[in-house]
Structures are given as C-alpha cells and as structure tokens.
Amino acid sequence: MLDSHSTDDPIETAAREAKCPVHAPADHPKIPRAKVGVLVANLGTPDNYDYWSMRRYLSEFLSDKRVIDYSALIWQPLLQGIILSKRPFSSGAAYKSIWNEEQGESPLMTITKSQTAKLRARLTERYGEDVMVSFCMRYGNPSTLKVVREMIAAGCQKIVFFPLYPQYAGATTATANDQFFRALMKEKWQPPVRTVPAYFDRASYIDALAQSVERSYGALETKPDILVCSYHGVPQRYLKEGDPYHCQCQKTTRLLKERLGWDDTQIITTFQSRFGPEEWLQPYTVEEVARLAERGMKNIAICAPAFSADCIETLEEINEEIRESFEEAGGERFTYIPCLNDDEAHMAALEEAIVENLSGWL
CATH class of the missing domain: 3.40.50.1400 (Rossmann fold)
Structure with missing residues (x-):
C-alpha cells in the first residue's frame, strides 16, 4: 500500500x-x-x-x-x-x-x-x-x-x-x-x-507560518499577550555535541518575528516533550506558560513550528497538558494555532x- x-x-x-x-x-x-x-x-x-x-x-x-x-x-x-x-x-x-x-x-x-x-x-x-x-x-x-x-x-x-x-x-x-x-x-x-x-529558514515556509498566525489572530476578539513557539525538545548535551537543532529553532522564531513585524516582547521560543532525568533544551514549555500566567499574561497563543503535521505532541500535549498548566496558574485564554498540515x-x-x-x- x-x-x-x-x-x-x-x-x-x-x-x-x-x-x-x-x-x-x-x-x-x-x-x-x-x-x-x-x-x-x-x-x-x-x-x-x-x-x-x-x-x-x-x-x-x-x-x-x-x-x-x-x-x-x-x-x-x-x-x-x-x-x-x-x-x-x-x-x-x-x-x-x-x-x-x-x-x-x-x-x-x-x-x-x-x-x-x-x-x-x-x-x-x-x-x-x-x-x-x-x-x-x-x-x-x-x-x-x-x-x-x-x-x-x-x-x-x-x-x-x-x-x-x-x-x-x-x-x-x-x-x-x-x-x-x-x-x-x-x-x-x-x-x-x-x-x-x-527548511527552517526558507522564506516560503516562514511566510506560511506567518499567514497561519495572522489568520488565527484575525479570528480572535482580543489579541494574545504573547505567542509561544513551542518546539520539540532534545537533551541539552546534543547542542554541545554539534546538533544544530537549537540554533535552527531560534532562527525560525526570529524570522517569523521579523516577517510579522513584531518585537521581542511579542514572541518567545520554548521546548516541550522532555523525557528522562537529564537536562533538556530550555525553557520548558509546560513551565514557561505557567510563569507567563503568573506574570499577568492571561491571554496567550501557542504554535509548534517544528511539526509539519498535527500529532500527539500538539493535539494532546500542547492542547491538553500544556493548556492545563497555563490555566491552573491563572491563565484565562489559551489559543492553539494548528500546524501547517496540508495548508496550500x-x-x-x-x-x-x-x-x-x-x-x-x-
């Protein structure tokens, strides 16, 4: 098949x-x-x-x-x-x-x-x-x-x-x-x-990401306080061993910010799906969204630029577990922006x- x-x-x-x-x-x-x-x-x-x-x-x-x-x-x-x-x-x-x-x-x-x-x-x-x-x-x-x-x-x-x-x-x-x-x-x-x-820095990919954010924001009555770009995590030592993943994630967020015409206060990079006892790339999404709520950012949006398609890490982990962490810390509005999926x-x-x-x- x-x-x-x-x-x-x-x-x-x-x-x-x-x-x-x-x-x-x-x-x-x-x-x-x-x-x-x-x-x-x-x-x-x-x-x-x-x-x-x-x-x-x-x-x-x-x-x-x-x-x-x-x-x-x-x-x-x-x-x-x-x-x-x-x-x-x-x-x-x-x-x-x-x-x-x-x-x-x-x-x-x-x-x-x-x-x-x-x-x-x-x-x-x-x-x-x-x-x-x-x-x-x-x-x-x-x-x-x-x-x-x-x-x-x-x-x-x-x-x-x-x-x-x-x-x-x-x-x-x-x-x-x-x-x-x-x-x-x-x-x-x-x-x-x-x-x-x-293709983390390909202009057409960044533009597709930006369009998805703009569509989602345009459908909301109130603009979120911040956009969280949550990437799948890897152990911190992988970065020291030469894996370029962390740098490429940071560049994707920066290029998305520039394409949207935003400043640094409107967008952040975090990492999810930690597994095992060792230190992984930080900040951890599940902890960072709680900190945002505690600091008064009650209305956030979150997207997952490392995933080409929605999956267990986005539909369940982000939209259920991470949402729950945000709301338990006092957050009020949590908007998940779907992956690009089969968008044209x-x-x-x-x-x-x-x-x-x-x-x-x-």
Whole structure:
C-alpha cells in the first residue's frame, strides 16, 4: 500500500508497462518505465491505541539510538521491563483522545496522506507521469523499507527523500535518513538519491507560518499577550555535541518575528516533550506558560513550528497538558494555532523545496 489516495497500484501499472530493453535478448527481464520518485517521511504512528500496538510502536521508537543514545546494556532492560509495561497504557489513552475514529488512524496519518496527495497532484501537473510521489514513516507503517522497495519495483530509478522536519535534528532528520539508507543497502540496483535539507529558514515556509498566525489572530476578539513557539525538545548535551537543532529553532522564531513585524516582547521560543532525568533544551514549555500566567499574561497563543503535521505532541500535549498548566496558574485564554498540515501555502513551500532537488533529473 503506497497510500490510500492512489486510484491505481503503481506497481501493477509498472508491471503492465514494463518492456524488454532494446537490443536485449528475448529472455531478458522486463524493465518498468523509468520514473523519479519523491518520498516524503514523517516520524510515525502506532497502528492503533491498544496496549500491544502501542508497545510495538514505542519499542521501535525508544530503541532508536538516535532518540535514546544510552548504552543498550543499561537501557534495553529498563525499556523492555519497566517502561514498556506501563507507558503503552498512558500513551494509548493519549492517542485515544485524539484518534481519527472515522478513518481508524491517528491524525498524523490522516494529515500525511493528505499532504502526499496534494504534493502528488502538484508534481504530476508539473512533470506528468515521470514522477511518483509516496510517503513512509520512520516508525510504524508504512515502513521506509516497504515503500522504497515499492518505488523501485514501480520503476523509480532516482529518488528524492524528504524528511518532513523543518529544523534538522539527529533524532528526527538524521534517523529518517539512516532508515532510508538502510533500505537502499538491501537493493541489488541502488537508485541515485538526494535528501532534502531542513527548511527552517526558507522564506516560503516562514511566510506560511506567518499567514497561519495572522489568520488565527484575525479570528480572535482580543489579541494574545504573547505567542509561544513551542518546539520539540532534545537533551541539552546534543547542542554541545554539534546538533544544530537549537540554533535552527531560534532562527525560525526570529524570522517569523521579523516577517510579522513584531518585537521581542511579542514572541518567545520554548521546548516541550522532555523525557528522562537529564537536562533538556530550555525553557520548558509546560513551565514557561505557567510563569507567563503568573506574570499577568492571561491571554496567550501557542504554535509548534517544528511539526509539519498535527500529532500527539500538539493535539494532546500542547492542547491538553500544556493548556492545563497555563490555566491552573491563572491563565484565562489559551489559543492553539494548528500546524501547517496540508495548508496550500505549506504545500507550495514543500513543492518548492522538492522542485529544487529534482533539478537536472526532470
């Protein structure tokens, strides 16, 4: 399954169109018509919110050395014994609160499918049938390995791989690339590939962010006292080890501020989703929103520029846990500004990045 929006199976279509190369002997294997693949990747999602679905997903996610880099001799007994005996229940309950019951999938899956369909329409209009667009997940399904194999079977002799993370981090962009390259290691005939770099400072992305803020503010009766840009956190030591994530998050906020024509008092950068005992990037969103309320800022807005699609960290953590922290500290109005998702300005920014990386190939 490449994605639920396809009207025809690309592999079956490729098999029908496959031909023996000119000048080759009659018994030569048929070769599909050559295409260029565009593969977008997101973090992933459990197949369901029951205990075993959550345990499988969390085990894969939390076993990734890019995410948790502790010694496996220490970490795996702790993970498999203590953490995964309890965490699937709490995480499952969180996923259940946001689950798309109509489609039987998480919001991240629903949104990623829509993003892929819109990108496919845009790129097909531009390049015709010479391009094939699909998506994969780093954790869970559809797996990177499965989709890479499908794309190659469908005739993709070159692939542009696009991790949908605006800011680069080892725990997001790098691990998605790792998995993509691991999939290629299993292929007899490896296609040439390009990976799309982080787009945290791309003007079209910043403009799409600004438009979403302006729309949200325009719909409110009272302008919020401050906009909180909440990014997913990573351990503080990653910054010292050379990960550029923190700097790229700060630059995204600065460029958004400049695009909106604001000053420093109207926007701040915070970090959420802390995990484990060590120090992570600060200030922590859940604590900072409480401090804002205590300092008299009773009306705040919050957005999540590190996420290309709404997911558990935005729909549940921000809009439920972080909102609760703000209100318990005396906050009165809490506005969550949705991720860019499949907004047309966002799709245009992603298309722009893809077209740049297709240069010379199509």
